[in-house]
Amino acid sequence: MPTATATVDRETMHQLFEGRRTTNLFSEGEVDLDLIERAYADARWAPTSMNCQPLRLTVLKPGPRRDAVVEHFKGDNGQKTSAAPMTVVVAFDPNWHEHMPTLFPHVEGLREKFAERLEFREKMGRDNAFLQAGYFILALRAHGLDVGPMAGLDAPGVDSEVHTETGWKTLMVLNVGHGPSEDENAQYPRGPRFDFNEAAQVL
Template structure:
């Protein structure tokens, strides 16, 4: 095998992992979420920027506020998932760069002085972090149901009223329930994707 990760871990993280559409009632604890974050925070980003923000939706009131902005087909699973996370990026992530890059504090102003640059970098790097987060959920033995079917402007206004955070995706998290999976869709082959020059 060319991979160091054992076959069981490969299955857990990739081959057998699926996007869940139903969940059991087993709760997801704050300790589990912290363990997930404490693992995935080491994923690489440009300049070690950390624009991802995670808003956990636990209360019934917050869940109904969120469901009001979800696409109709995503509302039932969002209402019944043990935990819902709204993944967003913060436009002012650069303010934390001096502590994250103590050897290069000048990067904050040299690279990220313009908001348009921060928006582009924040979106890209938080999306990377969101992908690590999904893998971390799987590493915790849980299933994730990431969704982009929602009114982004509505979610931003509802949960991030100051306009400094922008939603990327909503993720339902928990143990998979009955009929949790849609049939596995095909993937492109190595030869379809990889070009050697």
């Protein structure tokens, strides 16, 4: 019989899930790009349909490019982002099918099959990139970073600033830093969560 996979200890699980919250305002200190790269190197092993891997990331350090992106945010999301040490625009590549000969080589003709199915590609790209984004957030936490995900933005506007050459399509933004600041609004009180028997059915 195959050997069972070892479980992760509760302390580690706490650091990844219950012990972490969305961070709005971060403590001072820069974020090393190497941590973002290492987090992606771990998150890339997330499952996706036919290994399509549509997730794309645009890393923005403080500066003119991020300032231009912030102009397309809603409410106080722009202020939060302007104050963050680093920002990652999470997007998907609607042309993910171009890479199928490399990513899923044992099935021939997938690139050609999906070439004319733009609506299908966009749905599949969005669905799988959101799945990858969840893993990426956990990977960032695992590397000691706090994360502030937000979707209150004009996605086409953000694309016009950073994705005109790639054609990627924005899904959300992740602000990243080393822990919350001392501001009382740095992290909001934790909201309730459903128990298993409220969120699941066993048939």
